[in-house]
Amino acid sequence: MYRKEIYVFNGNRPVPAVIRNYEEKDFPGLISIQQETFPPPFPSELWWNDEQLQNHVKLFPEGALCIEVDGEIAGSMTGLLVDDDGHSADHTWAEMTDNGYIRNHNPDGNTLYVVDISVRPSYRQLGLGKWLMQSMYEVVVHLGLERLLGGGRMPGYHHKAKEWTAEQYLEAVIRGECKDPVITFLLRCGRTPVKVVADYLEDEESCNYGALMEWKNPFRTGKG
Template identity: 85%
Template sequence: MYRKEFYVFDQDRPVPAVIRNYEEKDFPGLIRIQQESFPPPFPSELWWNTEQLKNHVTLFPEGALCVEVDGEIAGSMTGLIVDFDPNHPEHTWEEITDNGYIRNHNPNGNTLYVVDIGVRPAYRKLGLGKWLMLSMYEVVVQLGLERLLGGGRMPGYHKKAHEMTAEQYLEAVVKGELKDPVITFLLRCGRTPVQVVANYLEDEESCNYAALMEWKNPFYTTKSEQGE
C-alpha cells in the first residue's frame, strides 16, 4: 500500500503532509472534498456516494489516494485500470469509469485512468493537486502500466466557445496564449494532450468537452521488448 510523508509550504512555512490510500473511515471527509471542490453549476449527483467509495477501496485500493495536511484530509484522487486503445480514444467519463463505480476495473489493462481529483479550496495554494498527480504516476510505475490517462475539464472554454472550437481552445492553452484552470494545471503536472473528446461529461463550463491528456511511463517496456 502507498504512504508518503513530506512537507508542503504555506508561503514560507513547512507544513507536514501525508499521501496515503484512503479507507472507509475517510468517506465523510472525501464526500466533503467533493462538495467543496465541485460547487454548482457542477451537478451534485456526480459527487461521490458511499457505494462508489466502497468500490474504490475494494476493487482497486492502490488507485484510491488522499492527502492529509496537519492531520486534516484536504484532497483526494481516484483511478482504475482500463485497457486503452489509442486508435479508438473516444469515450465518455460515465462509460470508462462505470459512472464512478469502477466495476469495470481491469487488473490486466494497460492504463491507469483518472476517475477524479479534487482539493478543498482552503488548501489549494499548497500544491496538493500536483503532489497527488505525481503520487499516482508512482503507482503507474509500480504496477508496470503504460500510461496515466484522464479527461481534463476545460472550464474556461465557455467564455471562448463563440469564437473558437474546443480543439482551437486546447491548442491556444498549450501554446500559452490562454490559461485554463484545469488544462494549464495538468500541463504543469507533466500531462500531454491526446485529443479533445465531445460529450465527455455533463459540464456547462466546458460545454461538455474534455481534453484527453496522458502521462507515459518512462520505464514502460512491452512484453516483446522484454524478450517474452
C-alpha cells in the same frame, strides 16, 4: 499499500502532509471535498457517494489516494485500470469509469485511468494536486503500467466558445495564449494532450467537452 510523508509549503512555511490510500473512515471527508471542489453549476449527482467509495477501496485500493495536511483530509485522487490500445477512442467519463463506481476495473489493464482529482479550495495554495498526480505516476511505475490517462475538464472554454472550437481553445492553452484552471494545471503536472472529446461530461463551464491527457511511463517507452 501506499504511504508517503512529505512537507508542502504555505508560502515559505513547511507544513507536514501525508499521502496514503483512503479508507472507509475517510468517506465523509471525501464527500465533503467533492462538494467544496465542484459547486453548482456542476451536477451534485456526480459527487461521490458511499457505494462508489466502497468500490474504490475494494476493487482498486492502489488507485484510491488522499492527502492529509495537519491531520485533515485536504484532497483525493482516484483511478481504475483499463485496457487501452493507445489510440484512445472517443468515450465519456461515465463509460470509462462506470459512472464512478469502477465495476469495470480490469486488474490486467495496461492503463491507469483517472476517475477524479479534488483538492479543498482552502488548501489549493499548497500545491496538493501536483503531489497527488505525482503519487499516481508512482503507482503507474510500481504496477508496470504503460501510462496514466484521463479526461480533463475545460472550465475556461465557455468564455471562448463563441469564437473558438474546443480544439482551438486547447491549442491556445498549450501555446500559452490563455490559461485554463484545469488544463494548465495538468500541463504543469507533466500530462500531454491526446485529443478533445465532445460530450465527455455534463459540465456547463466546459460546454461538455473534455481533453484527454496522458502521462507515459518513462520505463515503458516504446512498449505496447
